[in-house]
Amino acid sequence: MESTRDRLINLLAENEDNFISGQALSESLNISRNAVWKHMKDLEKDGYEIEAKPRKGYRIKENPEKLSSNTIKWGLDSKWIAKTVLHKQTVESTQTIAHQAARENAPHGTIVVADEQTNGKGRMNRTWHSSKDKGIWLSIILRPEIPPNHATQLTLLTATVLADVLNTFENVEPLIKWPNDILLNRKKTAGILTEMQAEQDRIQYILIGIGLNVNQSISDLSEDIQHKATSLRIETKKEWSVKKIIQQLLTTFETAYDGYMDEGFGPVKRKWEHYGFKIGENIKINTFNDNWEAKFLGISEEGALVTESRDGKPVTLYSAEINWF
Structure with a gap:
């Protein structure tokens, strides 16, 4: 309401x-x-x-550029996403706030957005550097009626949404590095963290955490990541409205999510593979008991990496260490 x-x-x-x-x-x-x-x-x-x-x-x-619940909603043309906006100036992680809100019955489509994260979370408990007012740090609360084993499909969908949004900027060619890092000029500019609360056959809620570097200069990035991270500003030589990109991201996500619920994962898979980094090229693969080089063929319905075995037959890998560069 x-x-x-x-x-x-x-x-x-x-x-x-x-x-x-x-x-x-x-x-x-x-x-x-x-x-x-x-x-x-x-x-x-x-x-x-x-x-x-x-x-x-x-x-x-x-209307102002500063973020707030009001400014995000101002001019946002959406049907269900971001009807509830929880804006925080500084948080450890938007995912933490989103978990709490979801447990308190926050509605489907609620977003948590922060000016700054002091302990942003990436995949595998990695830290995500979240500079104040320089990027997009948000989480989306979803309550989809899909089987729990399809939750990873929403991660891949979100990656295509980020790629589609970045693709609207001139001289920017986004690629998705499996499973969900968004690259510009072979450097990471965005990441996605999906977390879920579910019973055996029913999802209670899914959190899609998004971190997108927008207006960082090179000096804003710590020395240990300057060689592997970038921002929209670094790549385009321009500053951008964080608020407007959030609104573009939300409306693009809503359209993509509705399409997924109507048509299934097929269109998402095709779009992901369109943006897929190194699809059709050889990659170096390390698993628990083997390592080899083979062609990256695409992704499976579960979002797993599909490549070739040593004897040239397609093989699906759910976890592996890939040497992409």
């Missing part, structure tokens, strides 16, 4: 170029004109520039 603040934001967005009277807002929202005024003051605290004129009403002159 939409809050009064959300409905106010939607009314102002729909009348972006015109004034809307306090009386009209009062009647539409079923609150007093004094309550309307208080909401406007709260929006100003978020950085909105509100123009108020006697006998005309209110309009938004300018």
Whole structure:
């Protein structure tokens, strides 16, 4: 259910170029004109520039770049994603906050977004460097009606969403390194961490954690990762609106997720393989008891890596150490 603040934001967005009277807002929202005024003051605290004129009403002159629940929702054209936004300035990890919210029955499509993570989590308990105001650090709470063994398909779907978003920027060619690292110019710019709470045959919730480097300069990256990490700013030589990219990411994700629920994993698999780093090329593979070099053929329905065995037959690997470079 939409809050009064959300409905106010939607009314102002729909009348972006015109004034809307306090009386009209009062009647539409079923609150007093004094309550309307208080909401406007709260929006100003978020950085909105509100123009108020006697006998005309209110309009938004300018909306801010700073992140908040309100600014993310402002102008976001979505059906179900980000109807609930939990914005934090500094957290250890958005995944931690999202787990707590999910256990407290946060609805499907809730997002947790932070300006900064002090202990961002990557796959295999690796640390993700999450600079303040420089990137996108968010988690999406999903409650899909799919078998638990299909959860990895949502990780692969999210990778294609990130690739699609980055692909809209000029002179940027994203690739997905199996299973879910997004590369620009052979360097990591985004990663995905999927965590799940499930019973044997039913998913309670899935968390999709996304970290995307946007406006870091080389000096913002620690020396130990400068040779293997990058950002959108480094690759394009421009700064970008983090808020607008979050909104683009959310609407792209919603469309892709709805398509997946309607059509299944086939289209996702094809798109992943379109972006797949080194598909059709030889890679070096190390498993627990063997190592060899073979062609990377694609991914399986479970998201596993499909390559060739020593005798040239297709083989599916669920875990392996790959020497990509």
